[in-house]
Amino acid sequence: MGSNEMVMVPEIKHTKLFINGEFVDAASGKTFETRDPRTGDVLAHIAEADKADVDLAVGAAREAFEHGKWPRMSGYERGRAMHKLADLMEQHTEELAALDGADAGKLLLLGKIIDIPAAVQMLRYYAGAADKIHGESLRVSGKYQGYTLKEPIGVVGIIIPWNFPSLMFFLKISPALAAGCTVVVKPAEQTPLSALYYAHLAKLAGIPDGVINVVPGFGPTAGAAIASHMDVDSVSTNDH
Structure with missing residues (x-):
C-alpha cells in the first residue's frame, strides 16, 4: 500500500x-487535541465537554423525548429518516473512511470496504425494524384480555470506544433511534471526528434537533457525567 494512502488526512x-x-x-471554552496515531500529528482541537455540557445535552434530549415528534412518529417515519441517514453515509463513504483512518490509524481501504459499509448495514437493519416493534396479546383469568405495549424508555446515554468508531456509534444509537429514544453520545477522546460528522449528517437527514447529541470529552468528566446523570434512563458502554 502506498504511503500517500496511509497518511491521507x-x-x-x-x-x-x-x-x-x-x-x-464547550461551556468552559476548553478544547483537546485529537491526533493521527500514524504520524503523531495533531488533526484538530475538539471542544471538551464536561458536566455542564452533558447537562445541556441531556436536557435537550429530554425535551426532544418528552415534547418532540421523534417518539411520536410512526415507526415507518423513523425508519425513513434513518434510511436517509444511511444514504448520506454511503454518499460520503470515502470521507468517513478517511476520518476514521486518520483518527484511529485504520487503513483507508478497510474503512471503505468494511467499517463504513458495516455501519450503514447496522443502521439499515434497525431502520427496517422500527415499524416492527410489536407487543403480545395475553389470555388472563376471567373475561379479560391483557396485552404488552413496547415503548421507548427515554434518554439513552452512550459511551463508545476508540477501536471501531463508526460501527460502535451505530451499534449503539441505531436500536435506540428505532425505538423512539433520544441519545447523548460520548465518543472516545481518541476518535471523536466521525461521530461529529454523523451528527451533521443526521440533521441533514431530517432527524429532529435534540434526538442525537454528541459530547466529546474524557471519561472522568464527560463520561462520568453521563454515567451518573439522574435524568438518563439508560446508559450503554463498551470499553474494549
Whole structure:
C-alpha cells in the first residue's frame, strides 16, 4: 500500500459539541487535541465537554423525548429518516473512511470496504425494524384480555470506544433511534471526528434537533457525567 494512502488526512469540518441540533463550544471554552496515531500529528482541537455540557445535552434530549415528534412518529417515519441517514453515509463513504483512518490509524481501504459499509448495514437493519416493534396479546383469568405495549424508555446515554468508531456509534444509537429514544453520545477522546460528522449528517437527514447529541470529552468528566446523570434512563458502554 502506498504511503500517500496511509497518511491521507481529510478536511476536518466539525470540531465542536453537537447539542440540540447545533455545533457549539464547550461551556468552559476548553478544547483537546485529537491526533493521527500514524504520524503523531495533531488533526484538530475538539471542544471538551464536561458536566455542564452533558447537562445541556441531556436536557435537550429530554425535551426532544418528552415534547418532540421523534417518539411520536410512526415507526415507518423513523425508519425513513434513518434510511436517509444511511444514504448520506454511503454518499460520503470515502470521507468517513478517511476520518476514521486518520483518527484511529485504520487503513483507508478497510474503512471503505468494511467499517463504513458495516455501519450503514447496522443502521439499515434497525431502520427496517422500527415499524416492527410489536407487543403480545395475553389470555388472563376471567373475561379479560391483557396485552404488552413496547415503548421507548427515554434518554439513552452512550459511551463508545476508540477501536471501531463508526460501527460502535451505530451499534449503539441505531436500536435506540428505532425505538423512539433520544441519545447523548460520548465518543472516545481518541476518535471523536466521525461521530461529529454523523451528527451533521443526521440533521441533514431530517432527524429532529435534540434526538442525537454528541459530547466529546474524557471519561472522568464527560463520561462520568453521563454515567451518573439522574435524568438518563439508560446508559450503554463498551470499553474494549
